[in-house]
Amino acid sequence: MSADHRNSQFDIAVIGAGVIGCAIARQFTLEGARVVVIEKAPDILDGASKANSAILHTGFDAPPGSIEASCIAAGHAEYLKIHERLGLPLIKSGALVIAWTEGEEQRLPMLMERARENGVEDVQFLSAGQTHELEPELAEHVKASFTVPREYVIDPWSAPYGYLLQGLANGAVIKRNCEVKGGRFDGVRWKLDTVQGQISATTVINAAGLYGDIIDQKLTGSTRFSIKPRKGQFIVYDKPASALVKHILLPVPNDVTKGVVICRTAYGNLLVGPTAEAQDDRVNAALSETAMTALRQRGEEILPALADHDVTAVYAGLRPATEFKDYQIHAHEGLNYITVGGIRSTGLSSALGTAKLIYQRYLESGEAFQPPATIQWPRVSNIAENYPRDWQCEGNKGIVCHCELVTRREITEALEGPLAVRSIGGLKRRTRATMGRCQGFYCSAELAKMTQPYFDAAGSTVRSHAGIN
Amino acid sequence: MPGSTEQLAAHGPACADGLSGMYGPENKADVVIIGAGPAGLAAATELRRCGVQSVVVLDREPVAGGIPRHCDHYPYGLREFSRLLRGPAYARRLVAAALAAGVRIHTGVSIQSLTSGPVLTVTSDAGVRVVHAQRVLIATGARETSRAARFIGGTKPGGVVSTGALQGLVHLEGITPFHAPVVLGTELVSFSALLTCRHLGIRPVAMIEPGASTTAFWPARWLPRILGIPLLLKTELLTIEGESTVSGVTIRRPNGDIERLNADGVIVSGHFRPESAILLSSHIELDRQTGGPVVDQFGRCSDPDFFAAGNLLRPVETAGWSWQEGKAVGHAIAQSLEGKLPGLTTGIAVELAGGSLKYVVPQRIVPTDVPPALDSFQFRVSHKAQGRLCLSIDGARKTVKSLSAVPERRIRVPLTVLPRSPTGTATFELVESDR
Numbered sequence: 001m002s003a004d005h006r007n008s009q010f011d012i013a014v015i016g017a018g019v020i021g022c023a024i025a026r027q028f029t030l031e032g033a034r035v036v037v038i039e040k041a042p043d044i045l046d047g048a049s050k051a052n053s054a055i056l057h058t059g060f061d062a063p064p065g066s067i068e069a070s071c072i073a074a075g076h077a078e079y080l081k082i083h084e085r086l087g088l089p090l091i092k093s094g095a096l097v098i099a100w101t102e103g104e105e106q107r108l109p110m111l112m113e114r115a116r117e118n119g120v121e122d123v124q125f126l127s128a129g130q131t132h133e134l135e136p137e138l139a140e141h142v143k144a145s146f147t148v149p150r151e152y153v154i155d156p157w158s159a160p161y162g163y164l165l166q167g168l169a170n171g172a173v174i175k176r177n178c179e180v181k182g183g184r185f186d187g188v189r190w191k192l193d194t195v196q197g198q199i200s201a202t203t204v205i206n207a208a209g210l211y212g213d214i215i216d217q218k219l220t221g222s223t224r225f226s227i228k229p230r231k232g233q234f235i236v237y238d239k240p241a242s243a244l245v246k247h248i249l250l251p252v253p254n255d256v257t258k259g260v261v262i263c264r265t266a267y268g269n270l271l272v273g274p275t276a277e278a279q280d281d282r283v284n285a286a287l288s289e290t291a292m293t294a295l296r297q298r299g300e301e302i303l304p305a306l307a308d309h310d311v312t313a314v315y316a317g318l319r320p321a322t323e324f325k326d327y328q329i330h331a332h333e334g335l336n337y338i339t340v341g342g343i344r345s346t347g348l349s350s351a352l353g354t355a356k357l358i359y360q361r362y363l364e365s366g367e368a369f370q371p372p373a374t375i376q377w378p379r380v381s382n383i384a385e386n387y388p389r390d391w392q393c394e395g396n397k398g399i400v401c402h403c404e405l406v407t408r409r410e411i412t413e414a415l416e417g418p419l420a421v422r423s424i425g426g427l428k429r430r431t432r433a434t435m436g437r438c439q440g441f442y443c444s445a446e447l448a449k450m451t452q453p454y455f456d457a458a459g460s461t462v463r464s465h466a467g468i469n
Numbered sequence: 470m471p472g473s474t475e476q477l478a479a480h481g482p483a484c485a486d487g488l489s490g491m492y493g494p495e496n497k498a499d500v501v502i503i504g505a506g507p508a509g510l511a512a513a514t515e516l517r518r519c520g521v522q523s524v525v526v527l528d529r530e531p532v533a534g535g536i537p538r539h540c541d542h543y544p545y546g547l548r549e550f551s552r553l554l555r556g557p558a559y560a561r562r563l564v565a566a567a568l569a570a571g572v573r574i575h576t577g578v579s580i581q582s583l584t585s586g587p588v589l590t591v592t593s594d595a596g597v598r599v600v601h602a603q604r605v606l607i608a609t610g611a612r613e614t615s616r617a618a619r620f621i622g623g624t625k626p627g628g629v630v631s632t633g634a635l636q637g638l639v640h641l642e643g644i645t646p647f648h649a650p651v652v653l654g655t656e657l658v659s660f661s662a663l664l665t666c667r668h669l670g671i672r673p674v675a676m677i678e679p680g681a682s683t684t685a686f687w688p689a690r691w692l693p694r695i696l697g698i699p700l701l702l703k704t705e706l707l708t709i710e711g712e713s714t715v716s717g718v719t720i721r722r723p724n725g726d727i728e729r730l731n732a733d734g735v736i737v738s739g740h741f742r743p744e745s746a747i748l749l750s751s752h753i754e755l756d757r758q759t760g761g762p763v764v765d766q767f768g769r770c771s772d773p774d775f776f777a778a779g780n781l782l783r784p785v786e787t788a789g790w791s792w793q794e795g796k797a798v799g800h801a802i803a804q805s806l807e808g809k810l811p812g813l814t815t816g817i818a819v820e821l822a823g824g825s826l827k828y829v830v831p832q833r834i835v836p837t838d839v840p841p842a843l844d845s846f847q848f849r850v851s852h853k854a855q856g857r858l859c860l861s862i863d864g865a866r867k868t869v870k871s872l873s874a875v876p877e878r879r880i881r882v883p884l885t886v887l888p889r890s891p892t893g894t895a896t897f898e899l900v901e902s903d904r
């Protein structure tokens with residue numbers, strides 16, 4: 001098949017390269033479909049998937065029987081199965097759900113029961129004393145807790161990148177800077193109008209995250225949900241703070257708020273967050289001093305020793321929440337169109353499972369493909385702390401970002417390698433450059449020099465990547 | 470100064486190699502100095518002058534010289550070379566002086582960890598190596614506090630930089646990141662930002678200072694006025710706005726009004742912090758107040774094989790001060806190698822009481838007749854304060870002097886305020902007079 005033919009004759013067009021779109025692209029490609037991923041941003045993971053807590057959830061607290069619960073369980077299992085082959089990190093931290101008040105303590109048995117209902121059988125109750133034994137830095141007033149041993153920490157960016165990379169290595173195509181503006185279904189195929197011209201595919205999968213409802217409207221004329229972005233702000237402590245805890249510390253959720261999580265990151269930091277704030281803006285996740293100060297205070301209430309540690313980074317993300325609790329997955333009869341919307345707060349965990357579910361949904365009306373004879377397993381360069389890093393190897397060309405130990409070779413690879421980054425945001429997510437304690441004080445100049453030829457060629461201005469923060 | 474440029478150039482290729490084969494297969498030196506800024510280079514030169522055989526300076530940047538490399542403005546060099554120099558020329562002179570004294574400098578080498586021995590783990594293009602020394606000087610300088618660490622709200626567009634990053638972009642790479650930024654802060658470095666802006670034809674729209682007066686003294690009086698930049702005192706920067714680049718900021722004026730300023734960038738200047746990253750994971754004791762290591766009057770750390778000098782000791786001093794400190798601590802290291810320094814065990818701790826003193830250096834004094842490297846206690850206050858600076862030793866309290874102090878200005882008290890053989894703890898307190 002000629003390249004031209006491939007490009008114009010897709011089986012599947014996935015709109016959106018968030019974690020969900022990346023996982024779906026991988027799934028369908030490995031099933032044998034010819035897939036195009038269409039993303040409006042210059043780089044992947046520029047929407048909801050840009051910023052999250054990076055926890056690989058078990059789904060222990062998901063509503064039993066929900067689509068979400070089953071996707072998380074399947075996604076968790078699949079990640080464990082494939083992460084080593086793709087070179088993706090897994091930090092087997094486990095989690096503690098901690099009760100700080102009597103009211104919360106009374107809710108623990110109910111939550112443990114729900115966990116078992118969700119197939120998470122290995123939860124275990126701990127008294128205050130046992131909790132302290134496991135996590136000595138916790139504040140005195142712990143009432144009780146239970147463990148969720150298989151809640152893990154992963155790398156929120158290399159995971160979806162790995163999924164898409166495997167899709168690409170097996171024949172998928174990605175179009176970036178390629179906003180979908182509209183489209184028509186002629187009874188056989190879709191013709192999508194994008195800013196880069198028309199793209200034709202038999203089936204369209206809407207994985208547009210924070211724009212899921214808008215894409216539904218544009219392509220099918222209606223939508224069954226509306227996105228109500230919910231902001232989550234985080235503060236990130238410098239690396240020494242991560243030695244204070246071993247587990248992910250989860251709060252007991254109540255009806256008002258899910259509460260504040262304390263969690264190590266794959267990069268060796270400690271994060272405290274998120275908030276949950278409804279807003280209309282789908283683009284900007286603005287930080288607020290009050291929220292950041294409140295997180296700092298809450299963090300110190302949970303782990304008093306945090307008072308002696310520095311916050312080095314802050315960020316905020318937007319959850320694609322809707323008026324519904326569950327995921328919004330709809331196959332539109334006779335339209336060759338599947339909506340994968342409202343993946344609000346567990347998409348990183350569920351993505352691989354969601355992708356499997358979408359393939360099953362597809363098979364209900366579409367035909368199976370011919371899987372490729374051999375499957376390629378590309379490996380992602382590691383940026384997580386507990387695994388070997390490039391700076392430890394010969395020929396790394398020296399370190400550019402001193403705080404996160406990002407080498408010149410890693411940056412060059414991100415700029416020139418597969419799915420080369422085209423924006424400073426993309427470069428940060430791929431390499432972590434500038435995301436450490438100095439936030440660009442030392443390396444902005446060197447990075448600007450290295451990236452200028454690449455990003456200018458892609459149409460970005462110097463100004464947009466010179467100021468790194 | 471053609472000589473220094475040539476030497477630098479000749480030094481270039483060797484730098485690219487990082488550590489490979491540069492000082493013998495065993496990677497050993499009498500003294501290894503971490504950081505080729507004014508403090509590290511001054512110490513290295515002094516160590517050679519004192520006859521120490523192998524003195525090696527390691528720096529993680531591609532070029533030696535430290536921060537002044539990209540501070541393309543005056544004033545540098547008066548104390549060291551008795552002439553007024555711009556930063557880059559000053560940095561080249563420091564490097565040339567060190568090389569001429571027989572110091573070996575290796576760039577592109579980043580120190581990752583410190584352990585007793587002293588043993589250093591370093592990384593470069595050659596991967597990870599181990600380096601042994603008899604003494605180590607840590608002179609890794611200080612950096613400005615980021616927008617993130619200050620909890621400034623709003624979005625995260627491009628175009629928000631520290632002064633250090635701005636000067637790097639401008640002087641090292643020739644990039645103009647914005648045309649009409651807001652400058653946050655009025656420390657010395659903030660005026661350095663103004664000079665850099667002027668150099669490029671950048672017109673800051675305002676200089677914003679939360680305090681009631683500018684933090685720095687001498688340039689503050691005239692520079693913004695000459696440049697026609699509004700100086701907004703008692704004004705807080707609330708949020709930064711913009712998607713891919715800054716579109717404006719919101720500020721709170723002294724009367725409580727919230728205003729919006731159009732701007733296409735923000736220079737978040739000052740609030741220096743010691744670059745103590747390698748100390749965080751080490752066995753060396755840190756002082757929460759300075760953010761640097763605890764040192765005695767010789768610049769010795771809690772592990773007496775390690776010394777520290779320059780802005781790592783405390784935020785923040787001038788290059789000339791750091792250079793002077795480096796030179797003096799370099800001399801002390803030479804004495805230490807000759808076994809002339811007293812043991813650390815007998816020292817007394819120097820502490821602070823009350824809320825207005827922010828830090829003190831040195832934090833430990835060892836009774837001895839050997840002249841100190843740091844000959845005075847250095848203090849800073851956290852807010853404008855007036856009163857008596859008192860010293861208590863073992864319950865006995867005396868007034869050292871009366872003091873009227875503002876943040877970020879030098880306060881010095883000679884070490885000789887201490888009795889000859891002090892015991893216990895020396896506690897300084899600024900007892901504020903009623904206002």
Ligand SMILES: Cc1cc2nc3c(=O)[nH]c(=O)nc-3n(C[C@H](O)[C@H](O)[C@H](O)COP(=O)(O)OP(=O)(O)OC[C@H]3O[C@@H](n4cnc5c(N)ncnc54)[C@H](O)[C@@H]3O)c2cc1C
Pocket residue numbers: 015016017018019020021038039040041044045046047048049050051052053054055056057178179180181207208209210211215230231232233274316317318319320343344345346347348349350
């Ligand atoms: C604060 C916070 C904490 C979280 N913590 C966790 C966690 O710990 N664990 C976990 O599993 N999950 C977590 N999540 C949830 C997870 O991040 C989301 O569920 C997930 O990112 C949703 O991904 P998505 O692919 O559906 O959407 P998105 O990432 O938004 O992807 C949609 C993509 O579509 C593109 N697009 C939109 N419109 C168009 C168009 N017209 N044309 C072309 N492309 C278009 C967008 O640019 C975007 O890249 C968290 C989320 C937040 C906000």
Ligand SMILES: Cc1cc2nc3c(=O)[nH]c(=O)nc-3n(C[C@H](O)[C@H](O)[C@H](O)COP(=O)(O)OP(=O)(O)OC[C@H]3O[C@@H](n4cnc5c(N)ncnc54)[C@H](O)[C@@H]3O)c2cc1C
Pocket residue numbers: 503504505506507508509527528529530534535536537540542543544545578579580581608609610611632633636658661744747778779780781786787788789791792
């Ligand atoms: C924007 C700006 C403008 C200034 N303007 C003036 C001025 O006009 N006049 C003046 O007198 N002073 C000025 N200063 C202050 C002056 O630059 C400092 O006082 C001086 O550089 C301090 O010297 P130092 O040797 O302590 O540290 P630095 O100059 O910061 O040198 C530290 C060196 O250590 C290296 N290093 C750090 N960590 C490691 C590691 N782990 N491994 C290897 N190497 C490492 C760094 O790469 C750096 O080269 C300015 C500072 C700034 C930021």
